């Protein structure tokens with residue numbers, strides 16, 4: 599049985615949401631057709647893997663600020679990245695993780711690809 603294209607919604611699709619500019623059509627339930635029609639923010643991955651429309655908290659938050667620190671401990675010396683994220687310019691969380699110099703290089707390559715699109 600088909601499901602509404604919105605992530606996490608198990609309703610049976612009864613309507614078609616048409617994005618004229620992009621020539622996309624999505625099968626959605628009546629509830630989400632109304633929400634989309636009223637201009638609720640939405641996103642869909644363009645790499646073809648997702649196939650689901652993201653809405654509400656499923657939409658990735660925005661990057662607000664980033665910093666890094668050098669820490670020492672039982673694992674020796676490491677570098678930690680601290681990324682502040684939020685919505686509408688308001689910070690509502692911080693993601694912290696350790697990266698090796700090699701991983702930082704991988705990350706830099708990924709970010710350079712995005713920068714190249716700018």
Ligand SMILES: [Zn+2]
Pocket residue numbers: 602603604607608609626627628629630
């Ligand atoms: Zn739905």
